[in-house]
Amino acid sequence: MAIDTAPAAARRIGISRRTSKWDVKVSPYLYISPFFLSFAVFGIFPIAFNVVVAMHSWHRRLGQGDFVGLDNFRWVLEQPAFWTSLQNTFSIFLLSIGPQLFFALAIAAFLDQNLRTKTFWRMSVLVPFVVMPVATALIFGQIFGQFGLVTPVIQELGLFTDVNSPFYQDRVLSHVAIATMVNFRWTGYNALIFLAAMQAVPRELYEAATIDGGGRLRQFLSITVPNIRATMIFVVLTMTIGGLQIFDEARMYDGTGTGGSNNQWLTTVLYLFNLGFGDWPDRLGHAAAVAWLFALVIIAFAVINFALTRRIASSKATRSKVPASTTRTLIAEARTAAEASSRAAREAGVPTLLGTASRTGHPDALTHAQGDTER
Amino acid sequence: MTQNEIQTQTHHPTTQRRASTMRITRTTGFIALATTTALVATACTGGSSAGGSTDGSGDGDRPDVLTVAAWMDFPQELLDGFEEEHGITVQIESFPDGASAQTVLRNGLSSGGAGLSDVHLVELDWWTEMMAVPEDWVTLPPVDGRWVDWKVEQGSVDDEIKGYGTDIGPLAIAYDSQLLEEAGLPSAPEDFAQFIGGDDATWETFVAAGREFTAASDAGWVDSMTTPMQAAINLLPAAFEDPETGNALPLAENDAIRDTFLEFATAAQDGVSAGIAIGHADWGAGFQAQQWATVITPAWMTGIIEENAAGIDGWMIAPDAFPEGGGNWGGSFFSVPSAGQNTEWATTLADYLTSPEAAVAMFLENGQFPSQLDAINDPVVGESANEFFGGQDVGGVYGQLAADAGDAAAGGFRGVNFAGIQTLVTDGIRRVEDGSQTPDQAWESVVAEFDGLGLTTD
Numbered sequence: 001m002a003i004d005t006a007p008a009a010a011r012r013i014g015i016s017r018r019t020s021k022w023d024v025k026v027s028p029y030l031y032i033s034p035f036f037l038s039f040a041v042f043g044i045f046p047i048a049f050n051v052v053v054a055m056h057s058w059h060r061r062l063g064q065g066d067f068v069g070l071d072n073f074r075w076v077l078e079q080p081a082f083w084t085s086l087q088n089t090f091s092i093f094l095l096s097i098g099p100q101l102f103f104a105l106a107i108a109a110f111l112d113q114n115l116r117t118k119t120f121w122r123m124s125v126l127v128p129f130v131v132m133p134v135a136t137a138l139i140f141g142q143i144f145g146q147f148g149l150v151t152p153v154i155q156e157l158g159l160f161t162d163v164n165s166p167f168y169q170d171r172v173l174s175h176v177a178i179a180t181m182v183n184f185r186w187t188g189y190n191a192l193i194f195l196a197a198m199q200a201v202p203r204e205l206y207e208a209a210t211i212d213g214g215g216r217l218r219q220f221l222s223i224t225v226p227n228i229r230a231t232m233i234f235v236v237l238t239m240t241i242g243g244l245q246i247f248d249e250a251r252m253y254d255g256t257g258t259g260g261s262n263n264q265w266l267t268t269v270l271y272l273f274n275l276g277f278g279d280w281p282d283r284l285g286h287a288a289a290v291a292w293l294f295a296l297v298i299i300a301f302a303v304i305n306f307a308l309t310r311r312i313a314s315s316k317a318t319r320s321k322v323p324a325s326t327t328r329t330l331i332a333e334a335r336t337a338a339e340a341s342s343r344a345a346r347e348a349g350v351p352t353l354l355g356t357a358s359r360t361g362h363p364d365a366l367t368h369a370q371g372d373t374e375r
Numbered sequence: 376m377t378q379n380e381i382q383t384q385t386h387h388p389t390t391q392r393r394a395s396t397m398r399i400t401r402t403t404g405f406i407a408l409a410t411t412t413a414l415v416a417t418a419c420t421g422g423s424s425a426g427g428s429t430d431g432s433g434d435g436d437r438p439d440v441l442t443v444a445a446w447m448d449f450p451q452e453l454l455d456g457f458e459e460e461h462g463i464t465v466q467i468e469s470f471p472d473g474a475s476a477q478t479v480l481r482n483g484l485s486s487g488g489a490g491l492s493d494v495h496l497v498e499l500d501w502w503t504e505m506m507a508v509p510e511d512w513v514t515l516p517p518v519d520g521r522w523v524d525w526k527v528e529q530g531s532v533d534d535e536i537k538g539y540g541t542d543i544g545p546l547a548i549a550y551d552s553q554l555l556e557e558a559g560l561p562s563a564p565e566d567f568a569q570f571i572g573g574d575d576a577t578w579e580t581f582v583a584a585g586r587e588f589t590a591a592s593d594a595g596w597v598d599s600m601t602t603p604m605q606a607a608i609n610l611l612p613a614a615f616e617d618p619e620t621g622n623a624l625p626l627a628e629n630d631a632i633r634d635t636f637l638e639f640a641t642a643a644q645d646g647v648s649a650g651i652a653i654g655h656a657d658w659g660a661g662f663q664a665q666q667w668a669t670v671i672t673p674a675w676m677t678g679i680i681e682e683n684a685a686g687i688d689g690w691m692i693a694p695d696a697f698p699e700g701g702g703n704w705g706g707s708f709f710s711v712p713s714a715g716q717n718t719e720w721a722t723t724l725a726d727y728l729t730s731p732e733a734a735v736a737m738f739l740e741n742g743q744f745p746s747q748l749d750a751i752n753d754p755v756v757g758e759s760a761n762e763f764f765g766g767q768d769v770g771g772v773y774g775q776l777a778a779d780a781g782d783a784a785a786g787g788f789r790g791v792n793f794a795g796i797q798t799l800v801t802d803g804i805r806r807v808e809d810g811s812q813t814p815d816q817a818w819e820s821v822v823a824e825f826d827g828l829g830l831t832t833d
Contacts, residue, residue, distance in 0.1 A: 059507065060481060061485050062507055062508065063485075078827065079827060080827065141656040145657045145660070146651070146657045147660040164649075164651065164657070165657070168809065254654075255653075255656055255658070256655070258798065261808075261811070262812075277481075279794040279797075281791055
């Protein structure tokens with residue numbers, strides 16, 4: 001019995017070692033696999049399948065047609081509407097990123113103060129984000145319409161009286177109107193992210209600045225902003241991606257949803273949607289080509305963003321560090337000073353120096369004196 | 376277990392066992408779980424137990440509920456009538472507008488029937504698209520003598536009936552008699568009809584009347600010139616495509632379209648139009664602010680005008696006069712997707728919902744003008760005073776217009792690219808209306824866009 005159990009036990013240890021090795025190696029991947037499995041099904045497969053669609057003529061109902069190679073891409077690149085849509089997308093993006101950053105920072109800075117009913121104010125900021133984008137678009141459509149809040153006032157002033165509503169006619173103004181919706185929706189959300197970052201800034205820094213006589217604005221610019229730089233980069237990145245994909249607001253801006261009679265506010269995603277799912281039943285292939293071309297644009301943007309982010313991160317490091325040469329000179333100076341003072345101390349006589357130094361209150365003399373005593 | 380039983384159970388333990396809070400939370404927690412499970416179970420069985428069917432008569436094929444996807448109101452008596460007759464509840468899957476119903480149908484068809492209802496309302500404007508694969512739809516048995524002939528033709532693919540006609544859209548011109556009176560122009564229905572050209576009305580006489588009106592009034596003549604443009608396109612036998620080959624006709628050489636386009640665009644440039652088309656956010660507000668005097672109004676639009684112009688007195692419909700002899704815009708069909716579980720019963724329901732009696736009920740509910748001969752001749756339709764349109768006999772007016780239009784109402788050929796090209800053309804008119812282009816520039820850019828599409832042309 002005893003002879004039987006001993007090797008069995010040993011073997012069991014061997015097995016469990018092996019399994020535990022496998023456990024260590026494989027389990028982590030198993031634990032994260034649900035995400036990657038669903039990502040493969042809902043992410044990678046559609047992306048790969050999109051290549052197939054883009055290379056064929058594709059009818060919404062009849063499905064796959066003839067193989068056309070890169071013809072769909074050529075067709076899209078020849079459409080003026082595609083280029084217009086790219087310009088519109090970037091224009092709306094640029095019009096929304098500046099105001100959003102500015103107001104989000106300002107709101108976050110105010111919320112970071114000692115307010116009464118803090119939670120109420122913080123939650124209120126998030127309300128526009130909770131409103132459905134479609135509802136936002138409908139509300140703002142009313143504001144910028146001919147009988148809305150803004151247009152009659154402008155026309156009262158004698159501007160744009162020859163059109164029904166300049167916000168539906170003028171390209172730039174329509175972008176302003178749509179950017180307003182985007183800002184309305186996202187500013188509060190970004191403000192809360194900024195607020196979270198601001199609350200992680202050590203309070204001692206503000207106390208120190210207050211003692212040094214730094215005003216609120218100075219504190220904001222010199223302490224708050226540098227300390228939340230990483231969060232700002234994150235927010236700008238998400239804003240870039242979200243801004244380039246803008247669709248809901250442009251789709252719902254007017255009743256027809258085609259991006260304006262002259263494609264004034266046709267964004268690229270809206271163009272893609274109208275090609276694939278609008279008037280044309282047989283242009284899914286073209287829509288897929290638009291998706292790929294637009295993906296290239298977004299990737300290019302992401303690379304630029306990445307480079308900028310790295311530069312900002314590294315420049316931050318060098319700026320906050322004191323150059324090595326300065327440190328060396330300072331150390332050298334300190335050393336000469338120390339040698340000089342210790343020489344002086346030896347000449348003057350050690351026992352008396354301590355008392356003299358503390359009486360005159362010269363800190364340098366004091367430290368050197370102490371050093372000497374220890375020595 | 377029904378929902379009611381579960382509810383009484385939840386009340387019971389919470390009142391009786393108040394002694395131990397721990398226990399109560401546990402019990403209610405369990406019951407909440409049970410409720411959820413029961414609800415999920417009911418949802419999974421397609422709402423069959425929720426329907427509250429009482430006949431356990433062993434009629435295995437008969438469903439308890441049939442669903443109908445549509446975007447208008449149904450008179451409840453009509454739906455109740457079907458339940459009384461067949462013991463099947465009719466449930467309306469209501470959509471806010473045709474476009475959203477179209478999206479759901481389109482997605483359902485391309486995914487093998489997912490999310491489709493038993494019966495679908497299909498609008499003529501997107502009939503061609505949905506019939507791309509005729510096998511998607513159940514072939515319906517003919518019902519002799521129910522509809523005007525051209526409606527049956529529209530609803531057929533390769534001589535097989537794929538949709539039972541509901542309503543048709545005889546074209547008329549609705550007008551705001553108040554504004555006409557203020558401008559010192561003929562405002563009584565017969566006089567107004569003469570004013571826009573009477574029996575010999577053309578788009579030209581219609582626009583000429585508009586110029587006269589806008590000279591005397593601050594309001595526009597029409598809401599948007601895109602609407603008469605679409606109506607004019609509807610009247611052409613082959614607007615954009617060759618019915619034989621299905622290929623697009625070169626737009627630059629399409630004189631009929633170009634002439635109409637320039638006619639309307641020039642009028643738009645001269646301010647004859649208010650520049651707000653149906654579907655625009657300002658359309659309703661424009662009615663309230665009395666921004667235009669006339670609207671091209673297919674019969675199904677009377678209800679929409681009534682809604683948007685509520686509170687504005689004086690809207691009337693011009694009798695016996697429509698440019699180019701009149702025609703038809705839209706109208707719908709009830710069709711049965713073959714992917715459905717209960718296609719036979721669904722066919723019975725489609726038949727029931729398109730009976731002349733049902734059509735009369737729908738006319739009274741929504742103002743949809745029937746495509747059924749018996750319903751058109753029904754005195755309820757033909758001699759009913761419409762309160763909103765100044766007590767006018769709206770059904771009679773549309774009946775006459777439909778009769779005048781005759782077979783021309785069947786409309787022209789619509790191929791794969793019809794909707795896309797039509798949007799290009801109406802966008803051109805919109806550009807003139809919002810002042811960004813002159814009529815000639817607009818036409819040139821429409822042609823350039825068309826050529827840029829690189830469609831196969833004849």
